Amino acid sequence: MPLLEIKKMSHDFGGLRAVNGYDLTFEPGQIRGLIGPNGAGKTTIFNLITGIYIPTEGDILLNGKSIVGLKPYQIASMGLGRTFQNLRLWRHMTVLEHVKMARYSKINYGLVGSFFGTPKRNREEAEIDDLARSLLELVGVAHLAEQVIVNLPYGDQRRVEMARALATEPRILFLDEPTAGMNPEELIQMMGIIRRIHNELGLAIFLIEHRLKVVMELCETIQALVFGEVIAEGTSEEIQNDPRVIEAYLGKEKIL
Amino acid sequence: MKATSENSPKSNRSRARAFREYFSGVPLLGWLAGGLVAVLLERFLGTPLAHLLGLPKVPVLFGCVIILKKPLLIPGTVIYLLLVYVLPVGIVARLCGSVINRLVSWLFNLSPTFSVIVHLCLLYGLLSIWSGISAYRLLTLKLTLIAVIVTLSLNIINGYMGEFSCSHPGFMALGAYSASVVTLLLFVDDRVFGAALLPEALGPFMFPVALIGGGIVAAVGAIAIAIPSFRTRGDYLAIISLAFMFIVKSMIENLEIVGGPRGLSSQPNYVNLPTLFLWTVAAVWIINNFVRSVLGKALNAVRDDEMAADAMTVNTRRTKFVAFLFGAFWAGVAGGLLAHVLRYVNPGTFGIQKLAEVLAMVYFGGLNSVYGSIVGAVGYSLLSEALRPLELFKWIIIPLLLILVMIFRPTGLIAFKEFNVMNLIRPKGKPIREESTSKGGVLIRS
Ligand SMILES: Nc1ncnc2c1ncn2[C@@H]1O[C@H](COP(=O)(O)OP(=O)(O)OP(=O)(O)O)[C@@H](O)[C@H]1O
Ligand SMILES: [Mg+2]
Numbered sequence: 001m002p003l004l005e006i007k008k009m010s011h012d013f014g015g016l017r018a019v020n021g022y023d024l025t026f027e028p029g030q031i032r033g034l035i036g037p038n039g040a041g042k043t044t045i046f047n048l049i050t051g052i053y054i055p056t057e058g059d060i061l062l063n064g065k066s067i068v069g070l071k072p073y074q075i076a077s078m079g080l081g082r083t084f085q086n087l088r089l090w091r092h093m094t095v096l097e098h099v100k101m102a103r104y105s106k107i108n109y110g111l112v113g114s115f116f117g118t119p120k121r122n123r124e125e126a127e128i129d130d131l132a133r134s135l136l137e138l139v140g141v142a143h144l145a146e147q148v149i150v151n152l153p154y155g156d157q158r159r160v161e162m163a164r165a166l167a168t169e170p171r172i173l174f175l176d177e178p179t180a181g182m183n184p185e186e187l188i189q190m191m192g193i194i195r196r197i198h199n200e201l202g203l204a205i206f207l208i209e210h211r212l213k214v215v216m217e218l219c220e221t222i223q224a225l226v227f228g229e230v231i232a233e234g235t236s237e238e239i240q241n242d243p244r245v246i247e248a249y250l251g252k253e254k255i256l
Numbered sequence: 257m258k259a260t261s262e263n264s265p266k267s268n269r270s271r272a273r274a275f276r277e278y279f280s281g282v283p284l285l286g287w288l289a290g291g292l293v294a295v296l297l298e299r300f301l302g303t304p305l306a307h308l309l310g311l312p313k314v315p316v317l318f319g320c321v322i323i324l325k326k327p328l329l330i331p332g333t334v335i336y337l338l339l340v341y342v343l344p345v346g347i348v349a350r351l352c353g354s355v356i357n358r359l360v361s362w363l364f365n366l367s368p369t370f371s372v373i374v375h376l377c378l379l380y381g382l383l384s385i386w387s388g389i390s391a392y393r394l395l396t397l398k399l400t401l402i403a404v405i406v407t408l409s410l411n412i413i414n415g416y417m418g419e420f421s422c423s424h425p426g427f428m429a430l431g432a433y434s435a436s437v438v439t440l441l442l443f444v445d446d447r448v449f450g451a452a453l454l455p456e457a458l459g460p461f462m463f464p465v466a467l468i469g470g471g472i473v474a475a476v477g478a479i480a481i482a483i484p485s486f487r488t489r490g491d492y493l494a495i496i497s498l499a500f501m502f503i504v505k506s507m508i509e510n511l512e513i514v515g516g517p518r519g520l521s522s523q524p525n526y527v528n529l530p531t532l533f534l535w536t537v538a539a540v541w542i543i544n545n546f547v548r549s550v551l552g553k554a555l556n557a558v559r560d561d562e563m564a565a566d567a568m569t570v571n572t573r574r575t576k577f578v579a580f581l582f583g584a585f586w587a588g589v590a591g592g593l594l595a596h597v598l599r600y601v602n603p604g605t606f607g608i609q610k611l612a613e614v615l616a617m618v619y620f621g622g623l624n625s626v627y628g629s630i631v632g633a634v635g636y637s638l639l640s641e642a643l644r645p646l647e648l649f650k651w652i653i654i655p656l657l658l659i660l661v662m663i664f665r666p667t668g669l670i671a672f673k674e675f676n677v678m679n680l681i682r683p684k685g686k687p688i689r690e691e692s693t694s695k696g697g698v699l700i701r702s
Contacts, residue, residue, distance in 0.1 A: 072567055073566050073567075073568075073571050073572065076566070076568060082567055084564065084567075089560075089561065090557050090561055090564065091561075092556055092559075092672055093553065093557070100550050100553070101554065101565070101570065102569060103569075104554055104570045104571070105569035105570075105571070111551065113549070114545060114546050114549035114550075115545055117545045121549065125550065128550065164568060167568075168569050
């Protein structure tokens with residue numbers, strides 16, 4: 001059974017059909033890419049899967065069970081972690097607090113523990129602390145743990161967002177343009193981090209990217225989306241050579 | 257504690273710095289011991305010294321009241337304060353610093369919990385001796401402690417949760433009336449509810465139950481704000497909460513069974529200083545525990561970016577629900593305490609003026625900060641007593657001050673700072689620099 005299966009998913013914003021008949025079969029451990037020009041509906045697909053929007057038509061199955069209509073926090077705690085295209089961070093919180101917060105649904109000490117500082121709470125908080133620090137280590141910002149997030153440079157904020165998504169213990173990680181706005185050096189580092197996450201944690205990763213170089217290098221399978229419809233799906237060679245992709249996305253001339 | 261500086265303009269800065277360094281090795285226990293010496297000194301020598309300096313009596317609130325009433329007495333008051341408070345505290349803190357430091361580290365290594373208890377006992381001793389001088393001091397102290405609880409509880413909603421809630425006087429009223437009805441009905445022979453139903457001696461033991469009951473009633477009332485908060489934020493919620501406050505007030509005004517607009521009086525005198533001190537400590541402890549846990553930090557996450565919180569598995573509805581009910585619970589408890597300190601409540605107590613005061617304390621002290629709430633509540637209470645002789649003008653000056661604070665420090669004096677008790681009671685070996693500065697809205701936290 002595939003990890004995530006999407007059948008004929010469509011979504012309308014008022015009169016605008018942003019996503020049309022989208023299909024996806026996601027196997028564990030896969031690393032997939034989603035490309036498409038601006039406004040193609042890529043972010044909308046992520047928002048539909050993670051429960052921010054409810055699809056107008058179609059079904060989303062996680063391990064064979066439909067997750068349509070569940071709240072985003074429920075879907076997230078079932079193992080769909082994500083980052084956002086425009087960073088969504090909590091501007092008054094420290095880096096460490098960001099990562100710890102993503103453990104919310106795994107906390108067992110409850111309100112009583114949070115009010116009275118029971119031993120159970122102290123133990124759990126210490127465990128979460130350790131876990132959060134090791135995730136920060138993984139993305140390379142452990143030394144910034146006590147900083148307030150807004151004091152970090154943009155590239156590091158992206159890394160924190162990644163660590164935060166990992167702390168939810170995802171089975172699939174959805175990355176919405178993780179290299180947007182990065183300089184070439186940061187870009188290389190970010191690709192390294194994505195590879196490391198994939199290899200070390202064996203996570204399935206679904207990547208939206210604008211820079212074709214990144215998707216072509218990282219992903220096994222790529223979907224090309226135009227006006228809410230998948231026009232091509234395949235390996236990076238297949239996508240690069242697909243005439244419809246070249247026409248619709250890369251322009252008349254091949255630029256890669 | 258301010259420097260007793262001989263003004264040499266050249267090196268004022270470095271002097272202040274040296275002064276701070278001079279005292280930075282003094283642990284909290286040292287300051288408390290100094291304070292204890294000062295209040296003992298005042299207790300035994302205060303009155304003769306005051307007469308010697310030409311003061312009619314011991315300055316009750318550090319001279320706050322005298323400043324505006326009798327300006328001619330200011331020099332005498334300043335000398336008095338120097339002799340009784342500043343010098344003894346400074347001398348004890350400094351001279352016994354190293355001894356006390358050793359004591360503190362011994363205590364800390366023995367058991368941090370025990371150390372906290374020792375600190376609290378000392379603080380209580382200090383407060384009780386200080387307030388023993390006059391009934392006015394005692395009342396001010398009690399009202400200040402209640403203000404600390406109220407401010408903290410509002411900070412949960414307005415600071416940590418980031419909603420502008422105006423319903424707090426309503427929650428306080430619910431708590432005050434519920435607790436009063438219980439104690440009046442059960443333990444007192446009075447004109448509204450008739451003879452006591454239970455033996456009077458049981459009263460003080462059942463009083464905590466009555467207070468918690470009041471808190472629960474307030475929390476139930478808060479559901480009326482919590483549910484709309486799932487869908488709306490900001491202005492609309494502020495209006496809903498304001499409406500809630502007025503509804504509670506007029507509901508009580510029209511309920512003849514609880515005295516209508518005349519209110520309830522002759523509540524039993526259960527709230528002595530130790531009781532109130534314990535309740536305040538409990539409130540600070542529990543609220544501080546909560547806001548430092550991941551479940552409490554979830555309030556900040558929901559405030560700063562709700563969608564991100566949702567995507568990071570935070571149950572945002574539950575979080576909002578908990579924030580409103582928890583805040584309202586403590587407001588209710590504070591209301592119950594207030595009713596039994598004043599031993600009289602009427603609906604007018606819980607109107608728009610109360611709201612202004614509570615908001616002022618929260619925003620003056622600092623959002624999202626337990627320190628800030630304590631400072632805000634104490635500072636505002638003292639200021640409000642000091643300005644009392646101005647009567648109506650008080651209500652011009654206080655808002656003006658609030659506007660100034662909002663302009664220069666929009667989030668309040670001590671905003672976004674964690675209240676870490678362990679750091680507070682830790683021995684101070686070398687002066688550790690952990691200043692938290694905030695520049696241009698960018699926050700750097702220790
Ligand atoms: N909340 C919304 N309400 C109405 N229309 C929306 C909404 N969100 C997105 N759209 C529209 O849906 C279409 C797809 O948007 P989406 O953000 O998914 O594009 P994208 O592929 O992520 O583009 P980009 O590369 O710019 O991020 C666009 O035409 C956009 O204007
Ligand atoms: Mg997008």
